[in-house]
Amino acid sequence: MRQFSFFWQIFLMIFCVLIIPTSLIAYYAMQDVAKYAEDNIAVSKLDNLESVSDATELILSSYTRNVIQFANSAAYRNLGQVTSYQELNIDFEMVRTAWDAQSYLSRVFGTEKMVQSCFYVGKSSDFVISSDKNICRLENYASLDWMKDKAVSETGIRGEWIARELYNNQDGKDGGESQGRNKIPVLSYVYSISPLITAKGGYIVCNIYNSRLSEFINPSNQASGVCYILDEDRNIICHPDNAFFLGGEENPLILDNIFGSKQRTGYFDYEKDGVRYLCAFKRSSFNNWTYVVNYSMDEIMRQVKSVTSTAMLIIMFAIAVEMVLVLLISYWIFKPFRMLFNNVKENMTEGMTEKASSKNEVYYLNEVFKKMKSEESQIHDILEKKNSDAQRLHLREMLTGTLESREKKESFTKMFPYEHFMVLLASVDDGSEMLRKYNSDERMFYFLQIEELFTDCLSQEGYEAKSIRFRSTTCAVVLNIKTYDQRKTAEYITDKLELVKQQVRQIFDYTLTIGISAVHADINDLNEGMAEATAAVKHRIIAGKNQVIFWNPRMNESKRYYYPYTSENKIINYLKQQNTEAVYGELELVRKQLSDIEDISYDNVVLVYQQMIGAIIKAMMEEKIQISKFMGNGRQAYTTIAEKDTIEEIELFVKGFIRQIQDYLGEVTEEKEDVKLYDRIIAYLDEHYKEDIDYEEAAGEIGISYSYMRRVVKEGGDISMVDYVNRLRIHEAKKLLLTTDLKIPEIAGMVGYHNVQSLNRFFKKYEGTTPNSVRDLEKK
Numbered sequence: 001m002r003q004f005s006f007f008w009q010i011f012l013m014i015f016c017v018l019i020i021p022t023s024l025i026a027y028y029a030m031q032d033v034a035k036y037a038e039d040n041i042a043v044s045k046l047d048n049l050e051s052v053s054d055a056t057e058l059i060l061s062s063y064t065r066n067v068i069q070f071a072n073s074a075a076y077r078n079l080g081q082v083t084s085y086q087e088l089n090i091d092f093e094m095v096r097t098a099w100d101a102q103s104y105l106s107r108v109f110g111t112e113k114m115v116q117s118c119f120y121v122g123k124s125s126d127f128v129i130s131s132d133k134n135i136c137r138l139e140n141y142a143s144l145d146w147m148k149d150k151a152v153s154e155t156g157i158r159g160e161w162i163a164r165e166l167y168n169n170q171d172g173k174d175g176g177e178s179q180g181r182n183k184i185p186v187l188s189y190v191y192s193i194s195p196l197i198t199a200k201g202g203y204i205v206c207n208i209y210n211s212r213l214s215e216f217i218n219p220s221n222q223a224s225g226v227c228y229i230l231d232e233d234r235n236i237i238c239h240p241d242n243a244f245f246l247g248g249e250e251n252p253l254i255l256d257n258i259f260g261s262k263q264r265t266g267y268f269d270y271e272k273d274g275v276r277y278l279c280a281f282k283r284s285s286f287n288n289w290t291y292v293v294n295y296s297m298d299e300i301m302r303q304v305k306s307v308t309s310t311a312m313l314i315i316m317f318a319i320a321v322e323m324v325l326v327l328l329i330s331y332w333i334f335k336p337f338r339m340l341f342n343n344v345k346e347n348m349t350e351g352m353t354e355k356a357s358s359k360n361e362v363y364y365l366n367e368v369f370k371k372m373k374s375e376e377s378q379i380h381d382i383l384e385k386k387n388s389d390a391q392r393l394h395l396r397e398m399l400t401g402t403l404e405s406r407e408k409k410e411s412f413t414k415m416f417p418y419e420h421f422m423v424l425l426a427s428v429d430d431g432s433e434m435l436r437k438y439n440s441d442e443r444m445f446y447f448l449q450i451e452e453l454f455t456d457c458l459s460q461e462g463y464e465a466k467s468i469r470f471r472s473t474t475c476a477v478v479l480n481i482k483t484y485d486q487r488k489t490a491e492y493i494t495d496k497l498e499l500v501k502q503q504v505r506q507i508f509d510y511t512l513t514i515g516i517s518a519v520h521a522d523i524n525d526l527n528e529g530m531a532e533a534t535a536a537v538k539h540r541i542i543a544g545k546n547q548v549i550f551w552n553p554r555m556n557e558s559k560r561y562y563y564p565y566t567s568e569n570k571i572i573n574y575l576k577q578q579n580t581e582a583v584y585g586e587l588e589l590v591r592k593q594l595s596d597i598e599d600i601s602y603d604n605v606v607l608v609y610q611q612m613i614g615a616i617i618k619a620m621m622e623e624k625i626q627i628s629k630f631m632g633n634g635r636q637a638y639t640t641i642a643e644k645d646t647i648e649e650i651e652l653f654v655k656g657f658i659r660q661i662q663d664y665l666g667e668v669t670e671e672k673e674d675v676k677l678y679d680r681i682i683a684y685l686d687e688h689y690k691e692d693i694d695y696e697e698a699a700g701e702i703g704i705s706y707s708y709m710r711r712v713v714k715e716g717g718d719i720s721m722v723d724y725v726n727r728l729r730i731h732e733a734k735k736l737l738l739t740t741d742l743k744i745p746e747i748a749g750m751v752g753y754h755n756v757q758s759l760n761r762f763f764k765k766y767e768g769t770t771p772n773s774v775r776d777l778e779k780k
Contacts, residue, residue, distance in 0.1 A: 392468050394412070
C-alpha cells in the first residue's frame with residue numbers, strides 16, 4: 001500500500017468515506033420515508049380539510065351578510081308595507097322601490113357563480129322579487145311549500161341553512177307536475193324578517209348550488225379523495241355525487257369514529273372491502289356541520305412508493321456521476337501536487353537505495369515534515385507574537401466597543417485581575433506636523449517605545465497596565481487598579497506620567513497631552529472610559545499642550561453652544577475697512593471669551609472659528625472678491641483649524657488668514673487704480689494721436705511719470721504707446737485713402753506724420769502693403 005500512488009489512495013478514501021455512506025444513508029432514508037409517510041399524510045390532509053372548511057364558511061357567511069344587509073335596507077322596509085302585486089303596480093314609487101330591490105339582488109347575487117338564485121317574499125304577499133325572475137306573481141314562481149315542510153322558523157334572527165332539491169324549471173310545482181324533471185340539489189339560506197323591521201314579516205332565501213360548493217371543497221388539483229359535509233342530523237348536505245345528497249353516511253364505522261370522539265378534529269384509518277382508507281374530519285360550530293374527507297391509503301402509498309423508487313434511482317445515478325466527477329476533479333486538482341511530489345522525490349532520492357527510492361509520495365512528504373519539525377521553536381515564537389497581536393487587536397476592539405465575542409471578553413479577566421479600570425489617552429502635541437515629518441515605519445518605531453514606557457512605569461503592585469497605539473498620533477493605556485482611592489490614585493498616576501513625559505522627550509522632540517477617564521468597575525465600560533479620555537484630551541484646546549487632564553462630568557458635549565455673533569460682525573466690518581489692528585484685537589477678545597467659559601467643548605471652539613472663517617469668505621464673495629485666487633475652495637482652512645491643538649494656535653492661523661485677505665484686497669485696490677489710469681491714458685492718446693505727441697509732457701498732464709505710464713499701457717493693453725498711436729494713425733490714413741481723393745503726402749500730414757516715408761513704413765508694417773497699392777486696388 002505504501003507504494004500505491006497517493007492520488008489513488010485519496011480517491012479510494014473519498015469513495016469509502018463519502019460515496020458508500022451516502023448510498024447507505026439514502027437507502028435507509030427512503031425506507032424511513034415510507035415508514036413515516038402515513039402519519040405525515042394524515043396530518044397534511046387534516047390541515048387541508050381545516051383550510052377548506054374555513055374558506056367554505058367564510059364564503060357562506062358573506063352570502064348571509066348580504067342577505068341581512070338587504071333585509072335592513074330602506075328598499076326592503078318600504079316593500080314591507082305592500083302585500084299585493086296589483087297594489088305594487090299602481091304606485092310608481094313602490095314600483096321604483098321594487099326595482100331597486102331587484103337590482104340589489106341581481107347585483108349582489110346574480111353575478112355569483114355559486115348562487116343559483118336569491119328571492120324575497122312577504123309573509124302574506126302574492127308577489128316575489130328574485131335575482132333570476134325579476135318581479136313576478138307568487139303563483140308564477142317556484143312553490144314555497146318546502147318551507148312549511150321544513151318548519152322554517154318565523155322568529156329567528158340569524159336564519160337557517162336548509163338542504164333541499166329544486167327543479168331546473170322554476171315554473172314547475174311540487175307534486176305530480178314535477179315528476180320526470182331534473183332536480184337540482186341546493187343549500188338554501190332562509191332569513192325570516194324580524195317583526196321589529198316590519199310588522200308583516202317575510203322571508204329572504206339564497207339558494208347555493210350543491211354542485212359548485214362540492215367543486216369548491218373538492219378542487220381539481222386535490223389528490224384522490226372525496227370531501228363532503230354532514231349536518232347536525234348526520235345527513236349529507238354537500239357531496240360531489242348527487243346520489244348521496246340528503247342521504248345518511250352509509251358506513252357506520254365513520255359515524256361512530258367521528259361522533260363517538262370528543263375531539264373537534266381528527267383522523268383515523270379503516271378498511272372496507274379489503275381496501276385501506278384514511279378519513280379526516282372537522283366538527284364545526286358553523287350550523288353544527290361536520291366536514292369529512294376520505295382517501296384511499298393504498299393509492300396514496302402507491303404514489304409514495306413510486307416517488308421513493310424514483311428517488312433511489314436518481315440517487316444511484318447521482319452517485320455514479322459523482323464517482324466519475326471525483327475521479328476527474330481529483331486527477332486535475334492533484335496535477336500540481338504530482339509535479340511537487342516528483343520534484344521532492346528527485347531531490348531526495350539522490351544517494352538513496354533502490355528500495356527507499358520506490359516509496360510513494362507520502363514517504364517523501366513525511367521526510368519534509370520531519371525537517372519542518374526541527375524549526376518548531378521558531379514557529380512557536382511566531383505564534384506567540386501572533387497571540388500578542390491578537391490580544392492587542394481585542395483590546396482595541398474593547399476600547400472602541402466593537403468586541404462581540406463573549407469568550408474574548410472573558411479572556412481579559414486573566415489579563416486584568418483587579419476590579420477597577422481607568423483609560424488613559426496620550427496624544428502627541430502638534431500631531432499633524434509629526435505625520436508630515438515621519439513616515440509610518442518611523443512613527444511605529446517611536447510608538448513601540450512609548451507603549452513600553454507606559455506599561456513599565458504604570459505597572460506596579462496593585463496596578464496592571466496595558467498600552468496600544470490607538471491612532472496615528474495617540475496611544476491608549478488601560479490601567480487596572482486593585483484598590484481605588486481618589487486622592488492616592490490620582491497622585492500615583494500624576495507622578496508616573498510626569499516620569500513618562502520626561503522620558504518621551506528623549507525619544508523624539510514632541511510633547512504629550514494625556515487625558516484620563518473616570519474610574520469604572522466593569523471591563524465592559526472600557527469604551528465609555530475611552531470616550532471620557534478622548535474628551536479630556538480635546539480639552540487641550542483650552543488647557544494647553546503637555547498637560548495631564550482628568551475627565552470630569554462637565555466635559556460633556558451637550559452643554560449650551562456659544563458663538564460670538566457680535567465679534568463676527570465687527571471682524572467683517574473691520575476687514576472691509578482694511579483695519580487689520582482692529583481685526584486682531586477682536587480675535588484676541590474672542591479667544592479670551594472662549595477661554596473664560598468653564599469646560600467649553602472642543603467642538604464648540606473649532607466650530608466657532610470654522611463658522612467665523614465661513615462668514616468672512618461669504619462676506620468677501622458678496623463684495624465680488626475672488627477668494628479662490630489665493631485660498632482655493634476654502635476647505636483647507638477648515639481642516640487646518642481642526643488640526644490645531646490649542647486655541648492660541650487657531651487664533652494665529654486665523655490672523656494669518658486675515659493677513660492674506662488684507663494683502664489681496666490691497667492688490668485688488670491697486671489693480672483697480674491701474675485700470676482707471678489706463679482708461680485716462682488711452683483717452684488722451686485717442687484725442688491727440690494726430691498731433692506730434694510729447695510723451696513726457698503727456699505723462700505730466702495725467703500726473704504720473706513717463707516710465708509708469710508706459711508700464712500701465714503695456715500691462716493693460718499688451719501694446720506699447722508708440723504702437724497704439726501708430727495703429728490709430730494708419731487706421732485713419734486707410735480710411736482717407738478709400739473715401740477721399742487727397743494726395744498721399746496730404747494724408748500723411750493729416751494723420752500726424754512729417755513725411756510720406758514714415759507713412760509708407762508704418763503702413764507696410766501694420767497693413768502689409770503700401771498706400772498706393774490700397775488706392776489702386778480700390779479703383780479696380
